[in-house]
Structures are given as C-alpha cells and as structure tokens.
Amino acid sequence: MRSSIQLRTLNYALVVAEEGSFLRAARRVGIDHTALSRRIRDLEYAMGTTIFHRHARGVGPTPAGERFLDRLRSVLLELDNTLTLARTGIKNEQQRLSIGSNGLILAGRALDAIIEFGKCHPNVTVSLIEGSHPEPGAALGGTEVDVTVTSSSRSNGGPFELMLWKETLAVVVASNHSLASRPVIEWLELGQETLLVRRGEAFLLADAIGNGVQLPAIVEHHVTAGILLRLVGNGLGVALIHDGDANSVPDGAVCRKLRIGGKPIRISSFARWRPDNANPALTVFITFLRDRYWS
Numbered sequence: 001m002r003s004s005i006q007l008r009t010l011n012y013a014l015v016v017a018e019e020g021s022f023l024r025a026a027r028r029v030g031i032d033h034t035a036l037s038r039r040i041r042d043l044e045y046a047m048g049t050t051i052f053h054r055h056a057r058g059v060g061p062t063p064a065g066e067r068f069l070d071r072l073r074s075v076l077l078e079l080d081n082t083l084t085l086a087r088t089g090i091k092n093e094q095q096r097l098s099i100g101s102n103g104l105i106l107a108g109r110a111l112d113a114i115i116e117f118g119k120c121h122p123n124v125t126v127s128l129i130e131g132s133h134p135e136p137g138a139a140l141g142g143t144e145v146d147v148t149v150t151s152s153s154r155s156n157g158g159p160f161e162l163m164l165w166k167e168t169l170a171v172v173v174a175s176n177h178s179l180a181s182r183p184v185i186e187w188l189e190l191g192q193e194t195l196l197v198r199r200g201e202a203f204l205l206a207d208a209i210g211n212g213v214q215l216p217a218i219v220e221h222h223v224t225a226g227i228l229l230r231l232v233g234n235g236l237g238v239a240l241i242h243d244g245d246a247n248s249v250p251d252g253a254v255c256r257k258l259r260i261g262g263k264p265i266r267i268s269s270f271a272r273w274r275p276d277n278a279n280p281a282l283t284v285f286i287t288f289l290r291d292r293y294w295s
Contacts, residue, residue, distance in 0.1 A: 005046055009039050010072055017069050021058040095281040100129045100145035109165055110149050110269055117288050124281045146282045147273040162271040164293045169265040170243040171258040174235045180254050187260040190216045194237035196228055229253055
C-alpha cells in the first residue's frame with residue numbers, strides 16, 4: 001500500500017482538512033476539485049477507511065480520519081526536519097540557479113533582490129536569462145529556467161507563484177524633447193511618440209497598463225537597456241523604466257513621472273516556478289524571496 005500513496009496526496013488531505021471543502025482546497029493547491037476528490041477517495045480506498053465525512057456544507061474528518069491526520073502532520077513535520085538537515089549537509093556545496101525574466105523586470109527591485117541573494121548565498125551561482133516570456137522549465141540558451149521573475153497586472157492564482165512587490169513606471173525622453181521640461185507627463189501626451197522597447201516588453205506593457213488604453217507606435221530592439229536609453233538620448237524615441245532606476249538614465253536623456261488620468265502606472269512582480277523542480281537552490285531562493293519580499 002505504501003508505494004501506491006503519493007506524498008502529494010497526503011499533503012492534499014491536510015489541505016482539505018484545513019479548508020473544510022474540496023473546492024477551496026483545490027483552488028489552494030491549483031488542481032481541479034473533481035481530481036482532488038478522486039485522489040482523496042483513492043487514498044481512503046488504499047487505507048481501507050473513510051477519512052472525511054461529505055456533507056452539503058463541505059467536508060470534515062471522521063474520528064478515524066482525525067487520528068490519521070494528526071499522525072500525518074507529525075510524520076510530515078519529521079520528514080521536513082530530515083530534509084532540512086540534508087540541505088544543511090550540502091549547504092557549502094556550489095549550486096546553480098537559473099532565473100528567467102522578461103526585459104523590463106531585470107531593472108528596479110528585481111535586480112537588487114537577485115544581487116542581494118547572491119551576496120547572502122555565495123554558494124549559489126546565479127545565471128540570468130532574458131526572454132519574451134521565459135517559462136519555468138523552458139530551455140533558453142541551452143539552460144533550463146528554474147524560476148521566472150516577471151511583471152504582470154494579473155496573478156495566476158496558483159500555489160507556485162509568489163507576489164513580490166509593485167513598482168511605478170516612469171518615462172525617459174531626450175533632454176531637448178518638448179516634454180522634458182515637464183515634471184509629470186500624461187500617457188496621452190505620448191500618443192504621437194515612438195516608444196522604444198526591448199524584446200517582449202510590448203506584451204508586458206499592454207498587460208500592465210490594461211485593456212482600453214492605447215499604446216503609441218512601438219519599435220522593438222534586441223539590445224540592452226543601456227543601449228535603448230542611449231537611443232532615447234539621441235532623439236529616436238521615448239522609453240519606460242521603473243522610477244527607482246531614474247539614476248541609470250544616461251547623459252542626453254531625462255526621467256519624468258508618468259501618469260494615466262493623474263494616477264501612476266503600477267505593475268506587480270511575481271516569482272513563478274514548477275512544483276516538480278528538485279533543484280535545492282530553487283528552494284533557497286523562494287525562501288529568501290518569501291522572507292524578505294513577499295507582499
């Protein structure tokens with residue numbers, strides 16, 4: 001029987017007990033509620049006992065189920081302690097972590113967080129990979145992405161996603177641009193401008209700004225942020241950055257506040273990863289983000 005019961009199913013049973021509902025538990029763990037109910041029934045069949053009473057208001061543990069769940073919590077806690085000891089034993093070994101991102105996010109607080117992580121965990125070698133939409137598990141440049149740090153206006157709502165922070169967008173224009181003298185620029189004033197973006201950022205901006213807001217003419221460049229801002233300084237267009245990166249603007253360009261209807265444009269940052277990734281460095285990184293940046 002032991003080989004037929006998955007650890008994930010045991011964890012699901014605990015979530016069902018905590019939520020008192022298959023539907024709420026399924027939303028929390030990110031699977032279909034009928035599939036979750038079937039998993040619990042298979043677990044009950046394998047054990048030869050009923051763990052949960054089903055009723056109109058949800059579910060609740062049977063007396064036998066209560067005893068089983070109490071013991072299960074103790075066993076899983078002991079397992080977690082064992083895994084912690086195992087990780088401690090390899091903490092001095094050099095590990096590798098691949099972090100993917102869309103173009104805009106590797107500025108602002110995300111880059112600061114990655115740098116801070118590297119300082120706190122020198123035994124983890126971090127590789128940064130940019131792409132239009134690098135998904136966890138995808139192979140970019142011959143390297144599998146362990147985790148993505150990405151910007152979006154929407155959450156996936158899954159258990160393997162962490163909302164980190166929100167940042168405000170600013171606009172960069174040439175120093176001699178007619179808008180350069182304005183401390184605040186309205187989005188509608190960019191309607192006749194050429195917006196310079198890096199690969200993948202057009203999709204990001206449309207997602208972050210929201211439906212019904214018109215984007216100006218966009219020209220995509222496969223270059224670094226530094227080169228893109230130099231193009232702006234030479235009058236070839238305007239660009240958007242996080243307002244926290246205003247000090248990175250080169251000579252010949254200025255950074256100004258950006259508003260839509262008088263309100264700032266704020267975008268959320270998320271970390272996303274696959275549940276079947278066994279890289280121990282990924283666990284260290286997610287724990288680091290959760291402890292310091294989880295919002």
